[in-house]
Amino acid sequence: xxxxxxxxxxxxxxxxxxxxxxxxxxxxxxxxxxxxxxxxxxxxxxxxxxxxxxxxxxxxxxxxxxxxxxxxxxxxxxxxxxxxxxxxxxxxxxxxxxxxxxxxxxxxxxxxxxxxxxxxxxxxxxxxxxxxxxxxxxxxxxxxxxxxxxxxxxxxxxxxxxxxxxxxxxxxxxxxxxxxxxxxxxxxxxxxxxxxxxxxxxxxxxxxxxxxxxxxxxxxxxxxxxxxxxxxxxxxxxxxxxxxxxxxxxxxxxxxxxxxxxxxxxxxxxxxxxxxxxxxxxxxxxxxxxxxxxxxxxxxxxxxxxxxxxxxx
Numbered sequence: 001x002x003x004x005x006x007x008x009x010x011x012x013x014x015x016x017x018x019x020x021x022x023x024x025x026x027x028x029x030x031x032x033x034x035x036x037x038x039x040x041x042x043x044x045x046x047x048x049x050x051x052x053x054x055x056x057x058x059x060x061x062x063x064x065x066x067x068x069x070x071x072x073x074x075x076x077x078x079x080x081x082x083x084x085x086x087x088x089x090x091x092x093x094x095x096x097x098x099x100x101x102x103x104x105x106x107x108x109x110x111x112x113x114x115x116x117x118x119x120x121x122x123x124x125x126x127x128x129x130x131x132x133x134x135x136x137x138x139x140x141x142x143x144x145x146x147x148x149x150x151x152x153x154x155x156x157x158x159x160x161x162x163x164x165x166x167x168x169x170x171x172x173x174x175x176x177x178x179x180x181x182x183x184x185x186x187x188x189x190x191x192x193x194x195x196x197x198x199x200x201x202x203x204x205x206x207x208x209x210x211x212x213x214x215x216x217x218x219x220x221x222x223x224x225x226x227x228x229x230x231x232x233x234x235x236x237x238x239x240x241x242x243x244x245x246x247x248x249x250x251x252x253x254x255x256x257x258x259x260x261x262x263x264x265x266x267x268x269x270x271x272x273x274x275x276x277x278x279x280x281x282x283x284x285x286x287x288x289x290x291x292x293x294x295x296x297x298x299x300x301x302x303x304x305x306x307x308x309x310x311x312x313x
Contacts, residue, residue, distance in 0.1 A: 002219060012045055013038040014093070021078065027113035030079045035104055037062075038071035046095060049226075050074065053090040053136030054144045055216075055298070055306030056083070057106065061093070076106055084112035084129040085147025085183060092139075095128070105251070114153070126158065126176075127151040127200075128211070133200075135188045135215035137298060143189035148200065148211065150184065152176040158182035159204055164289045166198020167191070168213045174276050190217035193300075216298045218305055228252030229301040234310040242289045244311055248297070249281030262296040286311075 019033045039045040044065035052059060055080045062072035069257070076091055086109050093101040116127040129149040138144045146246045156178050164186075165168045172184035190196055196215040201208055228251040238244045250256035256276040263269060271284045292312040298303055 008044075012101055014102050014104060017102070018107070019076075020108065021108035023109045023111055024078075024080055024171055025111045025113060026080045026083060028080075030056060030077045031108065032075065032077050033106060035074040035076070035091075036071050037066065039068055042068050043303065044068065045303070047074075047093045047101070049302055051092045051139055051302055052137070053092075054135055054140050056135075057091065059091055065227060067085075074104075076104075077104055078108060080108070080110045082130075082132075082134055083110040083146060084114075085110060086185075087147070088145045090142050092142075095115050097200050100236055119222065125202075126177055127153055128202075128209075130211065132212045133186055133214070135196075135213070136313050138188055138190055138196075138217050140190055140217050143217070145188075146186050148184040149181055150176060150251055151181040151204070152178060153278040161203040163201040163203065164198060164213075165201070166196060167215065168196075168198035168200060170200045185193045186213065188213065188215045190215065191232055207238065218300050218302075219257070224251050225252050227256035227276075227300055229256055229297065229299050231297070231307060231309060234308075235312045236290065236309060238289050238293075238311050238313045241290040241313070242260040242287060244286045244289055246284040246286070246309070246312070247281055247297070248276070250276040250278055253278050254302070256309075257300040259300070260296075261298070262270045264290060264293050267293065 002094050021031050035236045044067055047061050050059045050061045058077045059074065061074045066072050088107045091104040095101050111238045112129055116129055133146055135144045153167045158176045160174055162170050167190060169187040173182040175306060176182045186200055194217055196217060198213045200211040200213060230249045230251045236244060236246060244257055258273055258308055261272055267289050268287045269280060269284055273282045276282055289311065295309045
């Protein structure tokens with residue numbers, strides 16, 4: 001595990017400044033790590049909020065002032081679901097007054113629990129570590145990195161041409177030796193807020209295959225003026241007729257933008273708003289629901305931009 005410290009102008013020390021979780025297995029669930037913020041100044045330190053570069057990371061931080069000479073813990077949880085290979089995520093700590101104190105790094109090598117998918121290229125085959133990539137929430141101005149591993153199971157050297165669409169970048173080797181493997185770095189560094197739908201295209205000669213890539217980009221928002229999504233606790237009830245309701249509200253001070261709501265195909269939802277004004281709420285109605293399912297909400301709430309709720313009978 002890599003460790004270091006970061007000394008800032010206000011004399012706040014973060015230890016470590018980066019954490020490498022090493023090898024973690026997708027099937028083992030979320031991995032937890034801790035950073036310590038020490039206040040070496042003569043005045044109290046207030047952390048207004050902590051933003052993350054991807055919705056796969058959730059963070060808890062001290063809501064009370066850190067007194068001079070004292071320290072507090074910032075806990076980060078990385079959810080490796082759907083990941084494979086080397087990943088890197090960033091956490092930005094903000095002081096009251098919209099000042100960035102530090103950017104902390106979390107990295108890991110995720111070992112997927114899903115079997116590789118085999119794609120035919122020319123007279124050989126390539127095994128690919130992931131069928132698709134979903135970066136989740138990515139903050140504007142930050143970059144999220146994931147990896148794809150390709151294995152040449154064919155009978156000779158396999159030349160590669162790497163292409164990408166939708167603002168996604170990909171780098172890696174131009175060929176794979178017989179029986180060898182190559183790791184491609186897929187980078188999502190959005191420059192504008194909104195939904196991102198891109199792809200990685202891997203070509204060899206006249207053959208090619210495509211890996212879809214998705215992400216949601218949100219801009220930085222100051223907590224004092226920020227929206228705040230409020231939802232009831234999970235699990236929520238699904239009726240015997242396959243219907244359910246969900247009331248969501250904005251407990252913040254500025255409009256809440258609903259970027260996307262994900263739910264299983266076949267489920268019908270009505271009442272999805274584009275925005276919810278401060279202090280207002282809306283009621284979502286669902287029908288044709290299965291006995292149990294998960295729903296994901298992506299918003300511009302800077303503290304918890306990604307919310308997952310469970311429904312069951």
